[in-house]
Amino acid sequence: MNISFPEPTITPITKPFWDSMEQKKFNLQRCEDCKHWIFYPRAHCPHCFGNRLTWQEATGKGRLKTWSIVHRASHPAWQSLTPYAVGIVELEEGPSMLTHLLIRAEELHYQLPVEISYHVLNERQLPFFKKRGGA
Amino acid sequence: MVKRPRGAIIGIGELQPERYSEGKTTLSLIAESVQLALQDAAITKDEIDGLLVGPQVGETPQHVPATVSEYLGISPAMSNTVDLGGATGAGMIWRAAAAIEAGMCETVVCVLANKNERDSAPRSPNRNPIREFDVPFGASGANTSYALLKRQHMEQYGSQQEDFARIAYWSRKNALKNPKAIFYNKPVELEDISHSPIISDPLHLLEIVMPCAGGAAVIVTSEEKAKKAAKQPVFLRGAGEKITHRAVSQAPALDQLPFQYSIPQSLRQANISAEELDLFSLYDCYTSVVAVQLESIGLCEQGKFGDFIRKHSFSHDGDYPLNTHGGQLGFGQADLAGGMSHVIEAVVQLRGEAGERQIPNAKHALVTGNGATLSETTSLVLGGELS
Numbered sequence: 283m284n285i286s287f288p289e290p291t292i293t294p295i296t297k298p299f300w301d302s303m304e305q306k307k308f309n310l311q312r313c314e315d316c317k318h319w320i321f322y323p324r325a326h327c328p329h330c331f332g333n334r335l336t337w338q339e340a341t342g343k344g345r346l347k348t349w350s351i352v353h354r355a356s357h358p359a360w361q362s363l364t365p366y367a368v369g370i371v372e373l374e375e376g377p378s379m380l381t382h383l384l385i386r387a388e389e390l391h392y393q394l395p396v397e398i399s400y401h402v403l404n405e406r407q408l409p410f411f412k413k414r415g416g417a
Numbered sequence: 418m419v420k421r422p423r424g425a426i427i428g429i430g431e432l433q434p435e436r437y438s439e440g441k442t443t444l445s446l447i448a449e450s451v452q453l454a455l456q457d458a459a460i461t462k463d464e465i466d467g468l469l470v471g472p473q474v475g476e477t478p479q480h481v482p483a484t485v486s487e488y489l490g491i492s493p494a495m496s497n498t499v500d501l502g503g504a505t506g507a508g509m510i511w512r513a514a515a516a517i518e519a520g521m522c523e524t525v526v527c528v529l530a531n532k533n534e535r536d537s538a539p540r541s542p543n544r545n546p547i548r549e550f551d552v553p554f555g556a557s558g559a560n561t562s563y564a565l566l567k568r569q570h571m572e573q574y575g576s577q578q579e580d581f582a583r584i585a586y587w588s589r590k591n592a593l594k595n596p597k598a599i600f601y602n603k604p605v606e607l608e609d610i611s612h613s614p615i616i617s618d619p620l621h622l623l624e625i626v627m628p629c630a631g632g633a634a635v636i637v638t639s640e641e642k643a644k645k646a647a648k649q650p651v652f653l654r655g656a657g658e659k660i661t662h663r664a665v666s667q668a669p670a671l672d673q674l675p676f677q678y679s680i681p682q683s684l685r686q687a688n689i690s691a692e693e694l695d696l697f698s699l700y701d702c703y704t705s706v707v708a709v710q711l712e713s714i715g716l717c718e719q720g721k722f723g724d725f726i727r728k729h730s731f732s733h734d735g736d737y738p739l740n741t742h743g744g745q746l747g748f749g750q751a752d753l754a755g756g757m758s759h760v761i762e763a764v765v766q767l768r769g770e771a772g773e774r775q776i777p778n779a780k781h782a783l784v785t786g787n788g789a790t791l792s793e794t795t796s797l798v799l800g801g802e803l804s
Contacts, residue, residue, distance in 0.1 A: 290553045291544040322550045348569035351618035356558030365618075368556040370565060370666050380666035382554040387618075392572035408553060 285359040287404050296323045298337050303407040306400045308342040310375065311335045319375035342398030343414065344373040349383060349390050371396055371411055384412040421686040424514025425643035425650040426799070428458025428636035429761045433597045434749035438532040438630030443476045444488045446530035450632035450754075451489060454526065458636045459647035465636075467516055467525030468493040469509040471753040472500045476532075485528070495521040502788020503700055504658075505529060506633065506757030507795040511656035513637035523639050530632025531752030547664045559702070560625060562665040562790040564617035567705040569671055571619060574720030578619060580727075581704040582610040585624050585746050587731040587739060588701060592747025594733070594774040599627055599749030624704040624746075631751025635760055651764045654689070654781070655798040657682025665790040672720075676713035679796040680785065687798035689781060691715050694798075696766050696782035697737060698759040701744040706787055714783070733774040741766065741774050756786045760797070767801035 292300050299322075302309035311320040315332035319340065326333050349369030355361040367383040367390065383390070384399055395414035400407045430453025432446060447470070455462055470485050477484050482496035495516045501508045509527035516522055551557065556565075570576050589605045592598035605623065613623040643650035659675035659682075662668050669675075684691065691714045699710045708722040716737070717725035731739035742748050742762035745755045763782035765771050780802065786795040 288548075288552045288557070290549040292549065293544075296549060322546050348565045348572065350556075350561050350564035350568055350620070351615075352555060352561055352564075353614075353618065354560070354616045355555060356560070357552070357555075360555045360557075363555070366555055368554055368561060368565075370569075378666050380551045380554055380556050380664070382556075392569075403553070410554070 287359045288357055289404060289406070295325055299323050302337070303400070303409065306407060308340050308398050308409060309337045310340045310377070312338045319373070319377055321373065321377035321379050341374050344371040344396055344411070346390065346392065346394040346396055347372050347378060351387055369411070382408070382410045384410050385416070389413060419686050419688065421655055422511050422514035422518055422653060423640050424517050424637045425640055425646070425652045426510070426635055426764050427638050427643050427646040427648065427650050428454040428460070429764050430454030430457055430634045431597070431758065431761050432530070432632045432751070434599050434629040434631040434751045436533070436599070436627070436629050437535050439534070441532050441630065443473045443530055443532050444485065446532060446630070446632040447485055447528050448489055450530050450634040451526055451528055454634035454636050457648070460524070460636070462489065462491050464524050465491050465526050466494045467513060467522035468496040469499050469513055469525060469527045470496070471505045471529045472498055473531070493522065495525070501786065501793040501795065503702055503753070503756040504786030504788040504793040504795040505753045506760050507784055507786030507797050508658060510635065510637060510653060510760060510797055511658070514653050517637070517639050523642060525637045526634055527637060528632070528634040529752070529754040529757050531630060531754060533628060533630035533752070551664055551666060559790065560620060561617045563703040563705060564620040565665050566668070566671070566791060567703070568619055570705060570708065570720070573671060576708070576720065576723045578611055579607070580723030581624060581708065582607055582621075583726045584701070584704040584707045585610045588744035588746035591732055591741050591774065592743025595743050595748065598743040598747050599629055600743065600747045620703065626702050626745045626750035626755065629749040629751050631749070631754050633751070633754040633757035633761055635757065635764070649768050649801060651767045652800050652802070653797065654800045655683040655686030657686070657796045658794065660793045662792050663789055668790060668792070671709065674709055674713070674791050675794040676710050676785070676787070676791070676796070679794045680710065680713045680783070681715075683783070683796035683798050687781070687800070689798065694781050694783045695738065695776055695779040696741065696763060697739045698763045698782055698784045699740060699744070700756060700759060700785045700787040701740060701746050702750065702787065704746070706791065709791065710785060733771070733776050738776050741771065741776065759784050759786070763799045767799060
């Protein structure tokens with residue numbers, strides 16, 4: 283059975299993020315007023331509520347806050363890949379994001395340094411993460 | 418004196434949770450629940466002039482209060498849909514009292530019910546940020562989200578699998594004294610929980626609530642009217658609520674979760690300390706949710722719930738009676754009505770109607786609700802006497 287993976291529900295506000303992905307660039311919003319980096323993309327800064335947000339390239343580096351090895355996925359397409367790892371990465375720039383981890387279970391630990399690893403799924407580049415300096 | 422919303426619970430109704438509800442509708446379960454609560458309060462539906470109801474995804478997504486009013490044949494002067502996930506039940510109680518104090522109505526029915534059908538269709542599609550930034554990475558559903566929070570607690574504080582398993586163990590043990598619980602006659606040992614199948618590591622099957630069908634209704638009225646109630650009224654002594662995020666990836670650090678505001682706020686309003694509480698009726702969709710609440714109440718140090726849970730007894734005759742109805746882990750989670758089960762057990766205990774599991778001289782109960790991934794939290798202090 284060929285079941286496709288659930289696609290992101292892209293909006294006009296988030297589109298620049300996904301467009302940068304296609305060029306393997308990790309562009310995030312930054313607030314011109316309070317200088318905070320923002321993820322996920324929004325129309326207003328959630329820190330100062332200013333609306334002068336610009337897109338800037340981020341390092342793609344961060345540390346692992348937590349993770350789970352999924353044995354029973356809620357979506358049938360993902361179930362075919364179990365067990366797999368997902369986690370929350372705290373980016374060097376500040377915000378946290380949920381991502382897919384290309385890291386072996388026994389190597390996962392709290393605050394593990396990680397970096398972006400672009401991965402094609404459904405013909406779209408997605409920001410997965412791997413061990414920093416890892417293959 | 419600290420200001421607080423005043424009101425009292427004079428009637429409760431709860432359906433026995435069942436795994437599947439063949440042929441029922443959410444509206445029919447709502448009506449059954451309300452009928453039980455009216456009978457318990459010994460009033461007629463004509464005395465109801467306020468309605469609080471939960472969202473019913475897939476069945477009545479919009480105009481919920483109007484649809485429910487029409488179905489029940491009531492004409493409320495105040496109505497609202499309360500949408501706080503698992504915190505909805507507890508969140509309704511103080512909202513009802515606040516509406517009564519504002520003079521909008523005098524007697525409010527708070528009702529939650531849901532059918533649960535075999536092979537039911539997926540819920541309505543959404544286009545929110547979770548759908549865009551979590552689901553495409555393979556992380557959909559509450560199990561994975563709560564597994565992430567549990568792992569973070571284990572890594573940050575060194576808590577162990579067995580510490581979490583003990584929470585489910587006590588719930589299942591307490592459920593053996595509640596004939597209405599879905600796990601009434603199904604005992605488990607501590608090892609059964611730790612060795613149950615891994616769903617989303619480090620989360621095991623028996624640390625997760627059983628989804629089922631059911632319903633619950635609670636009638637809240639003014640303190641004045643409660644004095645003439647058929648049964649001993651249960652008074653709202655304090656309430657607290659806090660909402661911080663929606664997606665687990667956007668949750669504040671584990672030592673800043675919203676329970677750390679809502680629980681102390683309810684105790685301050687009630688002007689009592691945690692040690693004066695006779696019952697802890699704490700929302701338990703997953704074991705880890707109870708862990709962070711024990712820490713937020715201040716019964717133990719941040720990160721140290723494991724030591725605390727090993728040293729105490731949590732049954733009705735223990736030193737810290739916790740979820741004496743079995744909690745949702747033992748009683749079952751009838752969708753949003755699961756959260757209301759914690760309110761209803763508090764009322765049953767404070768009235769002295771808990772039978773075999775009755776706590777002697779129960780005067781004050783702490784009741785909590787939790788929605789999404791420790792996102793929406795509500796806390797109530799209920800008391801059997803007017804302060």
